[in-house]
Structures are given as C-alpha cells and as structure tokens.
Amino acid sequence: MVRSRRKFLLGCTAAIAASAVAGRGRAQTLTKIRVGTIPIVDAAPLMIGISKGFFRQEGLEVDTTPAPGGAALLPSLAAGQFNFAFANTTSALLAIGEGLEFKFVTAGCSTAAQGPDLAGLMARIDGGINSGKDLAGKRLAVNNRNNIMWIRAAAWIDRTGGESERVSFVEIPFPQMVDALVSNQVDAAMVNEPFLTVGLQNHGDRVKVVSWPMSGTAPNGVVSEYLATKDYIAKNPQIVESFARAFAHGTDWVLKNKGTAEWEQAVSAYTKIAPERLRGIALPVYDRVIEPQKIQDMIDLMHKYKILKAKLNVAELIHPTALKQYTF
Amino acid sequence: MTKTSTSVLERARAALSRRSGILLIAALLLLWEASARSGLIVSENWPPVSIILLALIREILSGELIEVIGPTLYRFVLGYVIGISAGAIVGFTFARVPLVRRMFEPVIELLRPIPAPALIPPLVLFLGVDDLMKVTIIAVTAFFPVAINTMQGASGVEPTYLAVARTFRTRATRILMRIVVPSTLPYVLAGMRISLALALVVTVVSEMIAGSSGVGYYLVLMQYAVRSAEMYAAIFVLAALGALLNAGFVAVERRLIFWYAPQA
Amino acid sequence: MPRWLGQLAPGALVIALALWGIEQAVHHGLVKRSLLPAPSDIGLVLWDLLADGQVTGPLSETLARLAIGFAIGATLGIALGLAMGYWPRLYRLFEPLIELLRPIPKAALVPALVLFLGVDNAMKITSIALAVFFPVVINTVQGARGVDPVLINTARTLGVGPFSLLRKVILPASAPFIFAGMRLSIALGLILAVISEMIAGTGGIGFLIIDMQRAFRVRQMYAWIVILAVVGYLLNFLLLLAEQRMLFWYRTTQRT
Numbered sequence: 001m002v003r004s005r006r007k008f009l010l011g012c013t014a015a016i017a018a019s020a021v022a023g024r025g026r027a028q029t030l031t032k033i034r035v036g037t038i039p040i041v042d043a044a045p046l047m048i049g050i051s052k053g054f055f056r057q058e059g060l061e062v063d064t065t066p067a068p069g070g071a072a073l074l075p076s077l078a079a080g081q082f083n084f085a086f087a088n089t090t091s092a093l094l095a096i097g098e099g100l101e102f103k104f105v106t107a108g109c110s111t112a113a114q115g116p117d118l119a120g121l122m123a124r125i126d127g128g129i130n131s132g133k134d135l136a137g138k139r140l141a142v143n144n145r146n147n148i149m150w151i152r153a154a155a156w157i158d159r160t161g162g163e164s165e166r167v168s169f170v171e172i173p174f175p176q177m178v179d180a181l182v183s184n185q186v187d188a189a190m191v192n193e194p195f196l197t198v199g200l201q202n203h204g205d206r207v208k209v210v211s212w213p214m215s216g217t218a219p220n221g222v223v224s225e226y227l228a229t230k231d232y233i234a235k236n237p238q239i240v241e242s243f244a245r246a247f248a249h250g251t252d253w254v255l256k257n258k259g260t261a262e263w264e265q266a267v268s269a270y271t272k273i274a275p276e277r278l279r280g281i282a283l284p285v286y287d288r289v290i291e292p293q294k295i296q297d298m299i300d301l302m303h304k305y306k307i308l309k310a311k312l313n314v315a316e317l318i319h320p321t322a323l324k325q326y327t328f
Numbered sequence: 329m330t331k332t333s334t335s336v337l338e339r340a341r342a343a344l345s346r347r348s349g350i351l352l353i354a355a356l357l358l359l360w361e362a363s364a365r366s367g368l369i370v371s372e373n374w375p376p377v378s379i380i381l382l383a384l385i386r387e388i389l390s391g392e393l394i395e396v397i398g399p400t401l402y403r404f405v406l407g408y409v410i411g412i413s414a415g416a417i418v419g420f421t422f423a424r425v426p427l428v429r430r431m432f433e434p435v436i437e438l439l440r441p442i443p444a445p446a447l448i449p450p451l452v453l454f455l456g457v458d459d460l461m462k463v464t465i466i467a468v469t470a471f472f473p474v475a476i477n478t479m480q481g482a483s484g485v486e487p488t489y490l491a492v493a494r495t496f497r498t499r500a501t502r503i504l505m506r507i508v509v510p511s512t513l514p515y516v517l518a519g520m521r522i523s524l525a526l527a528l529v530v531t532v533v534s535e536m537i538a539g540s541s542g543v544g545y546y547l548v549l550m551q552y553a554v555r556s557a558e559m560y561a562a563i564f565v566l567a568a569l570g571a572l573l574n575a576g577f578v579a580v581e582r583r584l585i586f587w588y589a590p591q592a
Numbered sequence: 593m594p595r596w597l598g599q600l601a602p603g604a605l606v607i608a609l610a611l612w613g614i615e616q617a618v619h620h621g622l623v624k625r626s627l628l629p630a631p632s633d634i635g636l637v638l639w640d641l642l643a644d645g646q647v648t649g650p651l652s653e654t655l656a657r658l659a660i661g662f663a664i665g666a667t668l669g670i671a672l673g674l675a676m677g678y679w680p681r682l683y684r685l686f687e688p689l690i691e692l693l694r695p696i697p698k699a700a701l702v703p704a705l706v707l708f709l710g711v712d713n714a715m716k717i718t719s720i721a722l723a724v725f726f727p728v729v730i731n732t733v734q735g736a737r738g739v740d741p742v743l744i745n746t747a748r749t750l751g752v753g754p755f756s757l758l759r760k761v762i763l764p765a766s767a768p769f770i771f772a773g774m775r776l777s778i779a780l781g782l783i784l785a786v787i788s789e790m791i792a793g794t795g796g797i798g799f800l801i802i803d804m805q806r807a808f809r810v811r812q813m814y815a816w817i818v819i820l821a822v823v824g825y826l827l828n829f830l831l832l833l834a835e836q837r838m839l840f841w842y843r844t845t846q847r848t
Contacts, residue, residue, distance in 0.1 A: 036457075036538070039549060065457055066545070067538040072457065074808070075449040076538065078627055081457050091806065098808035099626045146807045171793040175551050176706040179371050180792075185710040198372055198554050272553035307807070348681070349688035356689075373703035427602060434603030434825065435610070441824025443783040445790055446801045446817055449810060453627045473727070473776050480772045518734045518769065522727050522776060525694040532697045547700050556703065563700050570695020571688070 030061040031239055035226075036073040036085035039066045039271050041193070042109050042118075042224055042284050043086060044263075047270040049250025057249075058242040074100065074227075083232055084243060088148040089222045089298050090307075096317065097302075097310040101230040103319045105240055106247045108224035109284035110294070115212025116282040118223070119149055119192040121156065122181060122199065123210050129188050130210060132162025141172040141180055141189035146307055148223055149190045149214075151298075154305060156213030164305075182206055193281040194273060218301075222294045223284060225322070233319055244321035249328055254286050290322040375557045384561035393565060399541040401569075403459060404531040407466025411527065412520050415471040419478025419519075420512070429479075440472055444533060452538075462534040469530040474519040481515025482508065510585075517581045524577055528570050629811045637815040647819060654796040655823070657713060658785045661720025665781065666774055668721070669728025674758050674766070676729070677736020694726050698784060702791055711792035716785065723784035724777040731773030735766025771835040778827050786820065797823075 037043050047064070049055055055062045065082065067073045074092070077085040078100045086108065087095075096102050111117045123129035129138070135157055142150045154164035172180050177189040178199035188210065191199060199207060214221065226247070233240050257263045264275040292314045302308035357377050363369045364376040387393040418436075422429035444451070444465050455461035485508055493503045535544025543562050550559040611631045617623050618630040641647045676683040698705075698719050709715035739762050747757050763770075789798030797820050804813035 040552070064540070065538055066540050066549075067457075072448050072452060072538045075627060075805075076452045076457050078624060079449075079453040079456075081452055094806075095808045098810075100808060101626075144806055145803060168794065170711060171791075171799070172706070172711055173702070173791065175373065175554070175556075176703060176711075176792070179373055179703075179707045180711055182371075183707075183710060185706075185712070194554055195372075202370060202372060272549055272555060274553075274555070277554060348685045352685055353689055353692065369707070371707050373707050430599060431602040431606050434600075435606055437825045437828050438607075438821040440779045440828070441782040441786075442817060442821055443787050443798075445787060446798070446805075446813075446820070449627050449805065449813070453623065472779070476775060477772050480768060484768060514734070514738060515769075515772070518731055518772075522730060522773075525726070526780075528695040529697040533699055536699060544697075551703065559700075559703070563696055566700070567692040567696050571691040574691045574694070 029059060030056065031059055031242075032061045032063065033083045033239060033243065034063045034065060034081070036076055036082035037064050037066055038073070038086060041267060041271060041273075041278070041281075043270075044254050044267055045247055045250035045286055046086070046226075047250075048253055048263075048266045049246055051266060051269065052250070052253060054249040054253070055243075055246040058246040060239070060242055060246060074102075077102065077227060077229060080229075080232075083236075083239070084226050084228050086224060086226055088224045089295065090146065090148040090151050090302065092225060092227055093295075093299060093302060093308060093312065093317075094146060096312060097308045102227040103230055103233055103317055104225045104290055104295070104322045105228045105233065105319045106226045106244045106322050107251075107287035107290045108222075108226060109286055110220050110222055111214040111218065112282065112285055113219045114215050116209070117212050117215045118282055118284045119152075119190055119212075119214050120196050120209040121153065121188055121211050121213050122178070122191045122196065122207050123188040124181060124184075124206055125208050126206075127187055132157030132160035132164070132167075135162050135188060136166045137168075138187035139168050139170050139185075141170050141177050141186040143174050143177075143190070143192075144171060145169055149192070151301060151305060151307070152213045152217055152221075153190045155217040155301060156211060159217055160211070178203060178207065193283075194277050197281050198277070218297065220285065220294070222290075222298055225290060228319075240319065240321055244324065245326050248288060248324075248326035251286050251288055252326075252328055255288075258283060258286075289325060290318055292318060292323075372554060373556050375560065379557045380560040380564065383555075383557035384564060387558060387561055393562065396541070396543055396546045396562065397565065397569070400531055400535065400543045403462050403466060403534075403542065404528055406459075407463040407531065408470045408523065408527045410463070411467035411470025412474045412523055414467065415474025415519065415523070416478050416516055418471070419475040419516075420482050422475070423479045423482030436472075436475070439468075444530065445537070448537060457538040461537075462531070462539070465534045466527050466531050470523040470527040473522040473526065474516060477515040477519030477522075478512060481512035484515075485511050514585050517585060521574065521577055521581070524573055525570055528566070528573070532566065626808075627810065629814060633811050634814045634818065637811045638818055641815055641819070650795060650797050650800055650816075651819065651823070654782075654785050654789065654798065657716050657788075657796070658720060658781055661717045661785065662724050662778060662781045664717070665721035665724025666728050666777060669725045669773070669777075670732050670770055673729040673732025673770075674736050674762060677733045677739075677766070678754065678758055678762060683733070690726070690729065698722065699787065699791070706792065715792065716788040719788040720781045720784045724774075724781040727776040727780065728770065728773040731769045731776075732766055735769030736762050738769075739765040767839055771831070771839070775828060775831050775835075778831055779824055782820070782824050782827065 035046065037046060039047075046062075050062050050064065065076075067076070073082070073085045074087055074095045076082050078095075084105065092102060092104070109118075128134055140153060140157075142153055144150065150169065153169075154167075157164040157167055170180075170186055172186070172189070174192055174195050177186075177191045178195060180186050181189050181199075182203050190213065196209065200209070214223070228240060254263070261275075264278045267273070267278055268275045295317065296314045299308065299312050299314065361377040364374050384393075418432075422433065451461050451465070455464055489507050489511075490503065493507060498506075532542070532544040532547065535542035536548050539545055543566055546562050547559050550556070550562065614623075614628070615631050618625055618628065672682075672686065676686060705715050705719065709718055743761055743765070744757065747761050752760070785796070786798030786801065789796040790802040793799030793802065797816055801813055801816045801820070804810070804816065
C-alpha cells in the first residue's frame with residue numbers, strides 16, 4: 001500500500017518534471033509575473049513584446065498593471081506587489097538613494113541626440129521667454145518635481161544664463177499644461193508628446209516651443225529603465241533573465257518597425273491614442289542596453305541639484321541583464 | 329390625501345414637476361455646446377457636448393463603456409455595503425456606550441481627514457493594488473458619514489420619550505424598536521445618502537491609483553490619450569449612475585421613513 | 593481625576609497602544625522601514641518641523657484656503673438647502689442638477705477646473721467649496737423638510753412671513769442636521785484642500801505630502817500626514833464645541 005503510493009507520487013513528479021522541460025513556452029508551464037507600467041509611448045517594447053508573444057516564448061505570462069500617475073509604481077515594487085516596474089531614471093535613483101533596494105534589470109529609453117524630442121519647453125509667443133535667463137522670477141510648469149523633466153528643465157535654465165533657484169516650479173499634469181500656458185497661469189511649461197503637438201495645433205498662434213531641454217542638456221541622455229528589487233533578483237535569476245530577453249526582443253521589434261502603420265496600431269492599442277495622432281510626434285530612442293556612464297551622469301546631476309545625497313556606485317545598481325546584447 | 333389618490337395621475341404629475349430641473353440642466357449643456365463651438369473657449373479639454381454624446385454612443389455600442397463600468401459597480405457595491413453596515417453599528421455603539429466612543433473616536437477622527445492619495449505607500453504595502461485596497465478605501469469612505477449621522481441621531485433621542493417609556497415599564501427591545509430606531513433612522517439614512525455619492529467618487533479615485541479596469545482608469549487613460557470626449561462621456565455616465573442610485577435610494581427611504589418627509 | 597482626563601484617557605490609551613504595536617512591528621522587521629517607518633522616527637522629524645517653525649507656512653496656507661472654501665460652501669449650502677426645503681419649486685429646479693454633479697469625482701473635473709479657474713487659489717478654493725457644499729445642502733434640505741408641518745402652519749396662521757419663518761422656525765429645527773452636515777464637510781473640505789494641492793502644487797500640506805512621497809522621503813511624508821490628521825481632529829473638535837453652544841442656545845430660546 002505504502003509502496004504503491006510512493007511509486008505513484010514518484011511517477012507524478014517525473015511527469016511534472018518532464019512536462020516542464022519539454023513544454024517551455026507552453027501555456028501550462030508559464031511563469032506568471034506582474035509588471036507595473038505607465039500606458040505611454042515609452043512602454044512600447046514591453047507592451048508590444050507582450051502582444052507579439054515574445055514573453056510567452058520565454059515562458060513568461062505577463063500581467064501588466066498600469067498606474068496612470070506612476071506615483072504608485074515604485075512603492076508597489078518595494079512592497080512586492082510587482083515583480084518589475086517602469087520608472088524614470090531620476091525617480092528610480094531617488095528611491096534607491098532613500099534606501100529602497102532596487103536594481104536596473106533592462107534599459108528603457110533615452111532622448112534623441114537633438115530636438116525635437118519627447119518633451120519641449122513651451123512658452124507664449126509674446127511672452128518674451130527665450131532662455132533660462134528670461135525665466136527669473138517666472139512660473140514654469142513641470143508634471144512633478146524631482147523627476148527627469150524637472151531636473152532637465154533646471155539644467156537647461158542654468159545652462160542658458162538663468163538660475164533655476166529663482167524660477168518657481170508649478171506642478172501641473174501634462175494634459176493641463178497648454179491650457180495653463182494659454183491662460184497666463186504659467187509663463188512656460190515642460191510639455192511632453194502628444195500634448196506638445198496637439199497644443200501647437202490648437203494654439204499655434206499663441207504658443208511656441210522655445211527649446212528641447214531633454215536633448216539640449218543631455219544628448220542621448222537616459223530617460224527610463226525597468227527595475228526589480230535586489231531580493232527578487234537574487235531569488236529568481238532565471239525569471240529576470242527571461243524577462244530581459246523577451247524585453248530585448250520587444251525592443252528589437254520596435255526598432256525595426258517604428259513609424260510603420262503596424263507600429264501605430266500596436267501603440268494605439270494600449271495607449272488608446274488615435275493612430276493619426278501618433279504620426280509625426282517625436283519618439284523616444286529605445287535602448288537595447290544601459291550605458292553605465294549615462295546613469296553616472298544622472299547621479300552627478302542629481303548631486304549637483306542636491307536631490308540625491310547618498311553616494312551610489314553605478315556598477316552595483318545595474319544587473320548584468322541590462323548590459324547584455326541579446327540577438328534574435 | 330388618501331392612499332388611493334397616489335396613483336398613476338400623481339406619479340405623472342411628479343414626473344412633470346421635475347421638468348424645471350431638467351430644463352436647467354439642458355440649458356447648461358447648451359451653454360457648454362455654444363461656448364465650445366463659438367471658439368470662445370478653445371481647448372483640447374473642452375469638447376462640445378454634441379461630440380461627447382457621439383463618443384458616448386460609440387463607446388456604448390462598442391461595449392467598451394459597459395466593460396469599464398462593470399468592475400466599478402462591483403467594487404462600489406461591495407465597499408458601500410461593508411462601509412455603511414460598519415458605520416451604522418459603530419455609530420450606534422458610540423452613542424449608547426460612551427466608553428467605547430471615548431476609546432475609538434479619536435482614532436477615527438484622526439484618520440478621517442487623510443485623503444487616499446496621501447496614503448499610497450502604506451496602502452499598497454498592506455493592501456496591495458487590487459480590489460482589496462480599492463474596496464477598503466470605498467468602505468472607509470462610506471463608513472464616516474453613516475457613523476457620524478447615526479451617532480448624532482442615536483444620542484439625540486428625546487429624553488422625555490425614554491422617561492415616559494420607562495415609567496410605563498416598557499421592555500428594552502420595544503423602546504429600541506419604537507423610540508430609538510424611529511428617531512435615529514432619518515439620520516442614518518441621510519448619512520447613507522451622502523455616503524452613496526462619496527463612495528462612488530472614491531471608487532473612481534481608487535481606480536485612478538493603479539489597475540487596468542474601471543471608470544477611474546478609463547478617465548485617466550482617455551485624458552492622457554488626448555481623447556477628452558471619451559473622458560467626458562464616462563463622466564456623464566458616472567453622473568447618471570449616481571443620480572439613478574440616489575433616486576432609487578430616495579424611493580426606498582420614503583417607504584422606510586414615510587412619516588418623516590411630509591412635503592415629499 | 594478631572595473630568596476631561598476621563599474623557600481623553602481611553603482614546604489616548606488606544607492610540608498609544610497602536611503606535612507601540614507599529615513600533616514593535618518595524619523593529620522586528622515585520623514591515624519595510626522604507627515604506628512604513630517607526631513612529632519614533634516619524635516623531636523625531638515631527639519634532640524638527642515643529643521646533644523650527646517650518647510647520648507654520650504650509651499649514652497656514654492650507655488652512656486659509658480651507659477657511660474661505662468652507663465659509664463659501666457652507667453658506668451656500670445652508671442658504672440653498674433652506675430655500676429648497678421651504679419652496680418645493682426651487683427644490684425641483686436644483687435637485688436634479690445637484691444629484692448629477694454630486695457623484696462626479698473632483699479629480700475627474702480637474703481638466704475643466706484648470707481650464708476655467710487656473711491652478712491657483714481660485715481652483716483650489718472652488719474645489720473645497722464644492723466638497724463642502726454637497727453634504728451641507730443635502731443635510732439642510734433633509735432637516736428643513738422634516739420640520740413639523742403643524743409648527744409651520746401655526747406660524748403661518750399667526751402671520752409670520754417666509755423669511756422670519758425660515759430664520760426662527762426652520763433654521764433652528766434643522767440645526768442638528770446642518771451641524772452634522774458641516775462636520776462631514778469639514779473633513780471633506782480638508783481632503784479636497786490637500787488633493788487640490790497635490791494636483792497643481794506650489795505649497796501647502798498636500799503639496800508637501802505628495803512631494804515627499806515622490807522623493808521617497810517617507811518619514812517626512814508621514815510627519816506631514818500626522819500634522820494633517822491632528823489638524824482635522826482639532827477642526828472637528830472646534831465644530832463640535834460650536835455645535836453644543838449653538839444648539840444649547842437654540843433649545844433654550846425655543847423654550848422661552
């Protein structure tokens with residue numbers, strides 16, 4: 001009796017092991033992971049990678065949880081609600097500096113080498129704002145303080161003859177920025193796409209793009225990455241590897257198809273932005289790997305603006321999967 | 329006024345008497361349409377009402393809006409029922425057992441003014457980003473108005489009535505059912521009515537924090553997709569849903585406290 | 593033992609126990625310190641904020657907006673509520689609109705609010721006034737319509753005009769409802785003050801909470817949340833005090 005039962009159990013174990021080996025990519029052996037993301041154009045490699053089945057090929061079933069504001073993503077990652085999360089580099093480094101134990105597991109996007117890129121500094125045509133110097137004592141809208149847009153805007157002000165400490169930063173959500181600019185609520189705004197293009201279409205006679213602070217102060221500078229907790233990476237190295245591989249596959253597809261009708265459809269499917277609105281807007285540069293020096297540059301910038309106090313060692317922040325060139 | 333006279337005729341008259349309110353709403357919507365069409369207000373965030381209604385029809389026919397409302401309704405009902413039940417029980421207990429009130433009222437009053445968006449880190453830490461977190465926020469919101477109103481009502485029971493009842497040696501359960509509950513009920517129901525709209529509001533707010541379903545998520549997604557007509561369409565649906573729930577509530581309330589609102 | 597101590601001691605005990613429990617949980621590693629710091633750590637930050645007076649600027653900014661928004665919202669709520677309770681015609685005119693607007697989250701109205709009112713005080717105070725208005729108007733209507741019709745009819749037969757009827761009969765009789773509505777509103781108004789500062793911010797408690805949250809400075813964030821909670825508590829307490837005074841006054845004047 002006992003013997004036959006043990007035999008049965010052994011048989012079961014063997015069968016499960018066999019199916020796990022043979023069925024890589026099959027539905028029953030998929031590992032479920034949860035990724036926190038923001039439904040924007042920047043997230044294309046992940047979202048398209050999922051819809052094209054690249055993650056399934058690597059044995060992953062991805063459940064994405066969009067956090068429209070992005071504010072909940074990193075705390076949720078730290079709390080273990082997500083296995084991976086998307087974040088802008090500045091906020092991610094800020095979190096790490098404050099003791100949250102994250103590492104970069106894949107690259108995200110960068111800005112272009114020069115403008116137009118994914119966000120521009122807009123002002124009223126008759127407002128007399130042409131450089132950082134003109135912004136002294138004026139109001140500049142940013143979506144959040146202490147993030148990538150804010151720090152690049154501050155850097156641009158200081159580089160073009162102004163003093164960022166003398167500018168008052170007003171937090172306004174992206175969709176409201178052009179309204180606030182047109183109605184004299186603010187004197188300038190760091191507006192991202194697609195709101196920049198739409199704003200120029202509706203109010204081209206009143207507002208203009210003054211400059212492109214993102215690429216202007218840091219050509220090809222980092223914008224975003226994907227992160228996981230150190231704890232999760234240590235316990236699930238294989239899943240992290242599979243995630244990075246599938247993600248790289250998605251990036252690969254995006255780089256090859258960017259701008260095509262199929263791309264427009266795929267991005268529109270998850271952002272809900274009308275395909276024709278995607279035509280002609282400036283896109284981020286999708287990175288295959290993280291360049292550690294660019295992260296270091298951001299750390300230096302954050303030290304300069306005193307929002308980061310901790311000394312961070314770049315090498316320790318980047319998991320090897322973010323440096324690997326995957327080929328397909 | 330006899331019971332039989334509240335017939336079809338009465339109801340028709342009641343429906344007609346709402347005409348002025350509906351006309352006011354129609355006038356405001358026309359003003360909106362005109363302000364957007366005339367070029368008086370040019371903004372991506374101010375589409376004409378007619379465009380919104382078209383978007384509304386399109387999104388209903390495509391099934392998109394129905395899909396969006398389902399999860400919202402589910403979370404709302406669950407959170408609301410939990411919240412108002414707890415609110416009535418706690419409010420009543422507080423009014424009747426002063427020690428319990430003194431123990432827990434400070435904690436409740438301290439937590440009450442803190443909005444959900446301020447509490448995202450501890451919320452996701454303890455409750456996650458899914459339905460548990462959302463339903464909890466909704467229940468907590470629905471709880472306060474009912475608890476406060478119930479407390480107010482239950483401690484405001486006319487002492488003379490109680491004294492008279494005691495003089496006649498009325499049983500405790502009878503005092504409760506005949507004196508305490510009838511004089512508390514209007515307060516409890518007023519609280520529940522306030523909670524109804526608040527809970528619906530917070531359901532939507534909680535869906536804005538994280539997750540990929542519900543009206544809250546849809547609102548933010550559409551706003552960031554530069555599709556404000558769809559966003560307003562969802563707001564219209566929300567307004568209609570809230571008004572409908574409220575109307576249903578008032579109908580029930582009238583039956584429950586028929587002696588209370590003489591002009592209704 | 594003085595009476596006020598007996599009133600406060602049980603509540604203080606419960607709060608102290610809760611704080612002690614969290615402190616222990618954090619020290620034993622049951623919760624992540626980076627997401628929920630120990631109460632003693634928050635206490636230290638709080639002490640710093642209070643000691644060097646950093647708290648006064650943001651606090652007065654938020655409270656000033658709340659005071660104005662509350663005054664506007666509550667006044668309009670009481671006035672319209674009484675009028676709607678007294679004149680059925682007005683009730684029918686405004687009731688559908690109020691019921692349609694009430695369930696719309698203010699956060700969903702941000703695009704329209706920013707478009708028409710900007711990002712500064714006009715928008716913030718309007719948001720607060722709106723939040724305060726609805727519970728007050730609903731409770732007032734409920735109270736005004738519940739006034740004993742015999743009382744109203746008697747007053748009318750005695751030749752009392754509508755305005756003195758509203759002031760001398762209906763307002764006092766609805767006062768408990770109005771106060772319950774105002775107590776609900778004060779917390780809602782504070783919540784909206786904070787949320788509006790989070791939406792478009794340059795200052796105030798709400799801005800600081802969201803700013804600290806996004807900067808992952810959780811101890812500072814919790815310190816400001818504690819300040820917010822205490823402010824809410826005190827406001828409610830003050831309103832209760834006012835209510836007791838006023839209702840007492842109403843009862844005694846009614847009897848004489």
